[in-house]
Amino acid sequence: xxxxxxxxxxxxxxxxxxxSFRVHRDAYRSAEVFEREKEQIFSKCWLYLxxxxxxxxxxxxxxxxxGGRDLIFIRDKKGEVRAHYNSCTHRxxxxxxxxxxxxxxxxxxxxxxxxxxxxxxxxxxxxxGYAEGINADGHLDLRSVERLEEYRGxxxxxxxxxxxxxxxxxxxxxxxxxxxxxxxxxxxxILSGEHTYSIRANYKLLCENSYDGYxxxxxxxxYFDYLRDQMVGTPGEGLIDKTLQSYNTxxxxxxxxxxxxVLDSYVPTGRPIAQWLPSMGAGTRPEIEARYASLxxxxxxxxxxxxxxxxxxxxxxxxxxxxxxxxxxxRVIEPESENKIRVTAWAMGPDxxxxxxxxxxxxxxVSFLGPxxxxxxxxxxxxxxxxxxxxxxxxxxxxxSKGFGKVENPLYGAGMPDDEIQMxxxxxxxxxxxxxxxxLEKK
Amino acid sequence: MNEAFAPALDVExxxxxxxxxxxxxRLLDERRYxxxxxxxxxxxxxxxxxxxxxxxxxxxxxxxxxxxxxKELSGYGPRALPLREEGFAHLAQxxxxxxxxxxxxxxxxxxxxxxxxxxxxxxxxxGSVRAWSNLLxxxxxxxxxxxxxxxxxxxxxxxxxxxxxxxxxxxxxDGDTITGPSVALFF
Numbered sequence: 001x002x003x004x005x006x007x008x009x010x011x012x013x014x015x016x017x018x019x020s021f022r023v024h025r026d027a028y029r030s031a032e033v034f035e036r037e038k039e040q041i042f043s044k045c046w047l048y049l050x051x052x053x054x055x056x057x058x059x060x061x062x063x064x065x066x067g068g069r070d071l072i073f074i075r076d077k078k079g080e081v082r083a084h085y086n087s088c089t090h091r092x093x094x095x096x097x098x099x100x101x102x103x104x105x106x107x108x109x110x111x112x113x114x115x116x117x118x119x120x121x122x123x124x125x126x127x128x129g130y131a132e133g134i135n136a137d138g139h140l141d142l143r144s145v146e147r148l149e150e151y152r153g154x155x156x157x158x159x160x161x162x163x164x165x166x167x168x169x170x171x172x173x174x175x176x177x178x179x180x181x182x183x184x185x186x187x188x189x190i191l192s193g194e195h196t197y198s199i200r201a202n203y204k205l206l207c208e209n210s211y212d213g214y215x216x217x218x219x220x221x222x223y224f225d226y227l228r229d230q231m232v233g234t235p236g237e238g239l240i241d242k243t244l245q246s247y248n249t250x251x252x253x254x255x256x257x258x259x260x261x262v263l264d265s266y267v268p269t270g271r272p273i274a275q276w277l278p279s280m281g282a283g284t285r286p287e288i289e290a291r292y293a294s295l296x297x298x299x300x301x302x303x304x305x306x307x308x309x310x311x312x313x314x315x316x317x318x319x320x321x322x323x324x325x326x327x328x329x330x331r332v333i334e335p336e337s338e339n340k341i342r343v344t345a346w347a348m349g350p351d352x353x354x355x356x357x358x359x360x361x362x363x364x365x366v367s368f369l370g371p372x373x374x375x376x377x378x379x380x381x382x383x384x385x386x387x388x389x390x391x392x393x394x395x396x397x398x399x400x401s402k403g404f405g406k407v408e409n410p411l412y413g414a415g416m417p418d419d420e421i422q423m424x425x426x427x428x429x430x431x432x433x434x435x436x437x438x439x440l441e442k443k
Numbered sequence: 444m445n446e447a448f449a450p451a452l453d454v455e456x457x458x459x460x461x462x463x464x465x466x467x468x469r470l471l472d473e474r475r476y477x478x479x480x481x482x483x484x485x486x487x488x489x490x491x492x493x494x495x496x497x498x499x500x501x502x503x504x505x506x507x508x509x510x511x512x513x514k515e516l517s518g519y520g521p522r523a524l525p526l527r528e529e530g531f532a533h534l535a536q537x538x539x540x541x542x543x544x545x546x547x548x549x550x551x552x553x554x555x556x557x558x559x560x561x562x563x564x565x566x567x568x569x570g571s572v573r574a575w576s577n578l579l580x581x582x583x584x585x586x587x588x589x590x591x592x593x594x595x596x597x598x599x600x601x602x603x604x605x606x607x608x609x610x611x612x613x614x615x616x617d618g619d620t621i622t623g624p625s626v627a628l629f630f
Contacts, residue, residue, distance in 0.1 A: 101498035193493050193517045193524030197621035200587075222546045226536055342620060347524055359521035363528070372491065372527045372627040374540065377548035380625070388586060 172256030259429025
């Protein structure tokens, strides 16, 4: 519910001279703003659909809601990846009622129209009543999404036929995807299963939280206690406190263009990709060291070190999070309303890692990142009290100024890991797209 | 084998297991998490699968398997992504965490009431039993809507001295999306 209607002219205010960057709380709480986001943000930006490795075999599909639209993400029987709208061209029924599976055809349960995996209408389940050639122009085939493109296995859709290419849209985020994909000589794959959960908060609150270095100590102190306990009696004892002391000077937050940004930091959780810690058990050490050696050989010492040791929290505007930390999660935030989201999270890992390392990766995922983890419930609590308080107090502005004012263009700023320059980049882009200053269209 | 009928009832076992569950529920409802740990075997496996909706495939040989709940589970181990797969150390850390003031999701603490029903017991060799039960967990916490979790628990309990303790527990939540406040609770 909005406390200040109608929509304000200005929801993001940046005052360079004052060093002040503010976001009006209607951006989190107003149904009217959310309606406009559906038209501007979710109809013009590239939205994550799924990963290539989720469609292993021909006919594999996933039915997903992306930016409020129901899609079928499928590898058709010729091997081509497609995205169809999940609605019968006859009278609207969903043609695919499963979340996932393998199919050569989709048969609409209502009147029996049959569509091929390529989307072609192959039967109307009747001999009579239709003019011959009624589908000569293909208008009764399953509707394809306006745009579907991929970068290194990450498939995105865009509902604007004139949108710029995904490649250009990703801008500096491409380098981050490269850093992720180059972790292995093999392939990064989505590991089996997904976590789906809902949170009573605006989607942008979770984006902000996902690469917020500032919240780490206040919110996750109990998690650091857990890490400390794991290291008691190992050579890693004391490492937690030592590393955390240098947390806000060792890494950085970097904006990557088009509202994307990454937080590079150093938190001693251990990383199944090439950073071994005693808490991970001696058995995994040789493999991790071999992985590191392979990184150096392929990419050089500097890049290898970056890939192996830096914790990377990436947000691709507007609602995709890739956290490459103690485990890798690809997490998409689907807004259901201005104050409710549905989160789907997948674990990602290299296809050539040992069973032991894979088990460790998934254990890290479940025990910290998952909805039952040691991290997520506390984050969720924070998001929900932010939303609740924004909804039920008249305070106009949120102050997102930490580190602001160092660069002319916030879309390419950089700062300390506990700065808020990543959010300043996000909101700058959000404001530009919302106001039509940046249409994200081909010139 | 006809599984529709229960074997002859071993009333004594049933009473023991029921009483064990009621006591366990009361300990947890009263937030005596450290005491609850005493009810666990050090070798406990505490499992919560993710659930999904599989493609229905009919089997001519056994038509009842078309919608078998077993097919909806994520599985466990290095190739699967369950919601939880925990041992004693993990549960002990949860218990300690739940009693910390800076575990924000737990403070202020939720009021939780656990209702255990539909208990079935199948004695196994060596003094252990397999037990099925349904759990309804009412969750109320300041500042949020009340929530009900519904789950099936599939346990293995063993005799330890004069008592029972839990060796294995699988909690199968019935919710499709996780809409509740947290699945990091003790079910």
